Amino acid sequence: MSTAVDQPLDRRTVPWLLATALLTTAPHAVHQPIWLSSLAGFMLTWASWLWWKDERLPNRRLLTLIVAIACIGILAEFRTLFGRDAGVALLVVLMNMKLLELRSRRDAMVAITLGYFLLLTHYLYSQTIPTALWLFVAMWLLTATLIRLHGNRNDSPDETLRHAGLLCLQAIPFMLVLYLLFPRISGPLWGLPSDAHAGTTGLSDTMSPGSVAQLAQSGEIAFRVRFDGKLPAKQKLYWRGPVMEQFDGAAWRPFPGHPPPPRLERLSPPIAYESTLEAHHQRWLLALDAPDALPAGASLNATLTASNRQVLDQRQRFRMSASLDYRFNVGEDQGVLHRNLALPAGGNPKTRALAEQWRQDNPPEAIIGKALALFAGDFTYTLQPPPLDRDGIDDFLFRTRRGFCEHYAAAFVVLMRAAGIPARVVGGYQGGEYNPLDGYLVVRQSDAHAWAEVWLQGKGWVRVDPTAAVSPARVEAGIADALPFGEPLPALVHWRAGWIRTLRYRWEAINNAWNQEVLGYDPQRQRELLARFGLPDADWRSLALALGIACGLLAAGLTAWALYRRPVGDPVLRLWHKALRQLTRSKVDCAPWETPLELAQRVRAQCPELAEPFRRVVDAYLLARYGSDNNSLKMLRDAVAQLPR
Amino acid sequence: MGFVARLKQQLFRWHSDGAAPFRLGQRRIFILPTRAGLLFAAALAVMLIGAINYNLALGHALVFLLVGLGMVGMIHTFRNLHGLVVSPGRCLPVFAGETAYFELILDNDRRTPRQALELEAEPGQTVVTAVGRLQITPIRIPVHAASRGWLALPRVRLATRYPLGLFTAWAYLQPAMRSLVYPRPIAAPLPTASPLPVDGERCGDGGREDFAGFRERQPADSPRHVAWKASARQAGDGALLIKQFSGGAELDLTLDWQQTDDSLPVDTRLGILTGWLLAAEAAGRPCGLRLPDQEIPPGSGDSHRRHCLEALALCQP
Numbered sequence: 026m027s028t029a030v031d032q033p034l035d036r037r038t039v040p041w042l043l044a045t046a047l048l049t050t051a052p053h054a055v056h057q058p059i060w061l062s063s064l065a066g067f068m069l070t071w072a073s074w075l076w077w078k079d080e081r082l083p084n085r086r087l088l089t090l091i092v093a094i095a096c097i098g099i100l101a102e103f104r105t106l107f108g109r110d111a112g113v114a115l116l117v118v119l120m121n122m123k124l125l126e127l128r129s130r131r132d133a134m135v136a137i138t139l140g141y142f143l144l145l146t147h148y149l150y151s152q153t154i155p156t157a158l159w160l161f162v163a164m165w166l167l168t169a170t171l172i173r174l175h176g177n178r179n180d181s182p183d184e185t186l187r188h189a190g191l192l193c194l195q196a197i198p199f200m201l202v203l204y205l206l207f208p209r210i211s212g213p214l215w216g217l218p219s220d221a222h223a224g225t226t227g228l229s230d231t232m233s234p235g236s237v238a239q240l241a242q243s244g245e246i247a248f249r250v251r252f253d254g255k256l257p258a259k260q261k262l263y264w265r266g267p268v269m270e271q272f273d274g275a276a277w278r279p280f281p282g283h284p285p286p287p288r289l290e291r292l293s294p295p296i297a298y299e300s301t302l303e304a305h306h307q308r309w310l311l312a313l314d315a316p317d318a319l320p321a322g323a324s325l326n327a328t329l330t331a332s333n334r335q336v337l338d339q340r341q342r343f344r345m346s347a348s349l350d351y352r353f354n355v356g357e358d359q360g361v362l363h364r365n366l367a368l369p370a371g372g373n374p375k376t377r378a379l380a381e382q383w384r385q386d387n388p389p390e391a392i393i394g395k396a397l398a399l400f401a402g403d404f405t406y407t408l409q410p411p412p413l414d415r416d417g418i419d420d421f422l423f424r425t426r427r428g429f430c431e432h433y434a435a436a437f438v439v440l441m442r443a444a445g446i447p448a449r450v451v452g453g454y455q456g457g458e459y460n461p462l463d464g465y466l467v468v469r470q471s472d473a474h475a476w477a478e479v480w481l482q483g484k485g486w487v488r489v490d491p492t493a494a495v496s497p498a499r500v501e502a503g504i505a506d507a508l509p510f511g512e513p514l515p516a517l518v519h520w521r522a523g524w525i526r527t528l529r530y531r532w533e534a535i536n537n538a539w540n541q542e543v544l545g546y547d548p549q550r551q552r553e554l555l556a557r558f559g560l561p562d563a564d565w566r567s568l569a570l571a572l573g574i575a576c577g578l579l580a581a582g583l584t585a586w587a588l589y590r591r592p593v594g595d596p597v598l599r600l601w602h603k604a605l606r607q608l609t610r611s612k613v614d615c616a617p618w619e620t621p622l623e624l625a626q627r628v629r630a631q632c633p634e635l636a637e638p639f640r641r642v643v644d645a646y647l648l649a650r651y652g653s654d655n656n657s658l659k660m661l662r663d664a665v666a667q668l669p670r
Numbered sequence: 671m672g673f674v675a676r677l678k679q680q681l682f683r684w685h686s687d688g689a690a691p692f693r694l695g696q697r698r699i700f701i702l703p704t705r706a707g708l709l710f711a712a713a714l715a716v717m718l719i720g721a722i723n724y725n726l727a728l729g730h731a732l733v734f735l736l737v738g739l740g741m742v743g744m745i746h747t748f749r750n751l752h753g754l755v756v757s758p759g760r761c762l763p764v765f766a767g768e769t770a771y772f773e774l775i776l777d778n779d780r781r782t783p784r785q786a787l788e789l790e791a792e793p794g795q796t797v798v799t800a801v802g803r804l805q806i807t808p809i810r811i812p813v814h815a816a817s818r819g820w821l822a823l824p825r826v827r828l829a830t831r832y833p834l835g836l837f838t839a840w841a842y843l844q845p846a847m848r849s850l851v852y853p854r855p856i857a858a859p860l861p862t863a864s865p866l867p868v869d870g871e872r873c874g875d876g877g878r879e880d881f882a883g884f885r886e887r888q889p890a891d892s893p894r895h896v897a898w899k900a901s902a903r904q905a906g907d908g909a910l911l912i913k914q915f916s917g918g919a920e921l922d923l924t925l926d927w928q929q930t931d932d933s934l935p936v937d938t939r940l941g942i943l944t945g946w947l948l949a950a951e952a953a954g955r956p957c958g959l960r961l962p963d964q965e966i967p968p969g970s971g972d973s974h975r976r977h978c979l980e981a982l983a984l985c986q987p
Contacts, residue, residue, distance in 0.1 A: 134709065145729050145733070168739065175832050176785045192739060197735065200735040544727040587752075
């Protein structure tokens with residue numbers, strides 16, 4: 026069956042293989058240790074140099090040694106050979122190593138298959154549109170290399186690329202059908218290595234000075250929301266994350282344990298929305314305050330934080346609803362209230378003293394007002410607060426007076442607790458940016474926020490946002506308006522000139538559509554789509570059937586195209602046959618053995634009125650056939666046109 | 671015929687294609703994945719599992735695109751052979767032990783070229799060719815000529831892996847073609863000339879002893895025999911002249927089967943005769959041939975030589 030597999034490799038194919046290796050491994054340099062990229066680069070350069078000088082390839086023992094050393098290096102770097110990063114590193118090394126032993130066509134085939142495999146590994150890190158385009162280009166080049174390997178060695182590169190492009194384009198319908206109809210399984214099939222989803226940022230479940238500010242410098246998108254109805258006012262958009270009740274003098278943490286479920290009174294009609302969360306490796310759903318209806322598999326804990334049963338390790342969609350006005354735990358458990366009055370012993374004496382002073386004969390509302398008035402005084406809202414001393418709250422309130430939202434929330438809660446009002450810190454996001462092009466509200470890491478919640482008799486837990494007192498713009502407009510000019514913010518948030526903003530909106534709308542429609546195509550979407558095409562409750566069997574039929578039709582269509590033989594166009598012959606057909610209409614048939622001149626004679630005898638025009642056709646035909654006059658084709662065409670019908 | 675051979679015969683529909691041109695239709699093209707294709711499929715399976723496990727939407731898309739590429743590659747491989755018109759061409763006689771070349775004419779009446787066609791009649795003797803768009807390309811297929819006589823073209827496997835090498839499509843061609851194989855010449859000193867015929871008939875016409883006049887030169891004549899001066903005296907574009915001699919009967923040579931050692935095998939004896947024939951021709955001496963089944967009077971020139979060699983190739987003592 027297979028012969029001539031092990032043909033020696035044509036020298037002119039090697040540059041193609043070098044290019045594919047470069048194209049498929051180079052993007053991994055972004056996240057790989059520098060020594061590994063250098064090793065891969067060195068091998069690639071070495072292989073190119075050997076090709077350029079037309080020298081012999083190094084012997085296998087040396088290559089085995091290098092691979093062994095690389096494996097030991099990878100083992101030392103990643104502590105395993107089988108995790109995501111280690112596996113990718115290994116593939117990159119092998120791919121570049123293979124370039125140093127390209128002897129036969131089989132070696133080249135192995136290299137190309139490795140290249141296709143490497144394409145997949147890029148999606149472990151990024152699935153954006155640019156990645157997809159880049160990898161399509163890489164695939165194109167890989168396919169061209171395959172054609173180069175098996176085809177005509179004298180074809181120009183253009184021709185090879187054109188042919189490869191044709192093949193890739195013809196493969197796209199198959200891809201679409203398979204993508205839509207292939208029975209989807211929601212993974213994972215088995216436990217993923219621990220580094221499977223490394224490298225994304227998000228809200229943390231502890232809060233210390235500077236933690237939110239650091240997050241806020243990232244322009245990455247945290248989640249996107251589409252409201253069923255109108256977009257609520259921006260200052261009402263508080264996306265609730267972890268509620269932190271324990272304070273150790275520096276950091277805030279949530280209280281571990283499972284207290285009774287919250288008692289929530291909803292005072293306004295629920296607002297329904299769909300939220301698409303990026304992977305943040307926590308369970309929080311970051312629901313809009315206060316959460317009402319939750320998706321299946323999610324629950325509310327005692328502090329009104331909505332959590333999913335599974336950790337969100339990938340982008341996921343949830344349908345939820347919220348009541349913007351609510352009353353929460355009016356009759357709160359004494360233990361909880363007690364917990365929310367606790368302060369570490371002995372810290373922040375000045376703050377305590379100030380709170381004690383406020384506490385005299387003042388109702389809680391007045392104390393809150395005094396605290397907010399204090400912040401509204403000469404405090405500054407900034408992403409670059411000066412470092413704080415040991416008694417952080419004292420230092421912040423009485424010396425530096427510059428801070429980001431977590432400073433204000435923490436200071437406010439400490440003041441409240443010292444003044445005898447139960448209070449706690451809530452982490453989450455505030456606001457978001459509305460994209461008018463696709464109607465999605467985009468919430469970024471730069472919208473990360475921390476605010477306070479106090480418990481008041483008869484009112485329950487009430488949200489107080491001290492940051493709003495310092496910088497009202499933060500809550501009403503967004504972080505870019507709230508910060509002084511020149512603060513380091515992600516460029517995306519900073520560019521606010523009209524046309525740039527429009528461009529950015531467009532780009533993000535495209536990205537969102539990509540995420541929602543392409544990447545978010547999951548088993549559920551697949552069921553919805555099939556139901557729309559009249560296949561409700563499709564199980565894998567009906568899917569396989571539909572898939573088989575669709576692929577069969579595509580293959581049949583393509584085969585028909587491939588095997589169809591267009592009649593070869595000899596224009597002279599075509600015109601002659603046309604003339605003969607017209608002759609048939611006048612009851613003169615041309616016998617297969619008759620020459621044109623004999624036929625003309627017979628026409629003269631049988632059908633004299635046709636003799637003259639047909640004679641002209643015959644003359645023109647013979648001239649076009651055997652003569653050397655370039656104009657004869659036109660003469661023949663005219664002569665045929667003049668035949669009486 | 672063994673079971674496997676019969677099965678193959680049934681499966682691949684082996685039959686002679688006759689001497690007329692024929693077009694490769696879908697019924698005679700077979701296609702299977704190559705080893706590289708299997709490797710590719712295995713890689714795709716692993717990639718699909720990876721894409722499912724890590725829930726990579728684009729990973730799914732990539733795997734599906736590659737599956738599509740495989741399908742498209744299969745169809746294009748098939749297309750590379752489909753509709754090709756093959757007609758038998760010429761084949762020149764060779765000596766046993768040499769390689770006979772059978773010429774097939776590949777006619778591509780499609781607007782796309784057909785690349786990387788591999789033709790193979792004997793294992794290991796593959797020729798690769800391509801036929802451009804709307805072109806006709808002759809291709810010579812080597813077959814080892816082992817022994818004298820007629821050598822029929824064995825079944826030719828026409829295969830291609832173009833464009834992706836993941837599939838190999840092949841067809842068996844069996845045009846009725848044969849090549850004549852002359853006996854393998856064995857170098858031996860020329861025998862002494864045969865005795866004069868008893869009846870005293872002159873058989874040395876066209877010899878080179880006594881000058882007998884001029885004649886026009888024919889292509890087979892050696893340039894050494896051209897009478898340059900006489901030719902120069904001729905008017906302008908006349909043909910060159912050759913001096914003709916007569917006599918020299920002792921140089922007349924008839925290579926006789928009986929002159930060879932009858933203890934040797936037939937093919938060796940014919941080989942010796944062939945060697946003599948070639949030696950005589952190289953020496954420019956006309957010679958005849960006497961074989962058990964026929965006799966050729968002495969002569970020289972290409973057609974005489976061909977005639978003699980044919981007789982030697984087909985001799986049935």
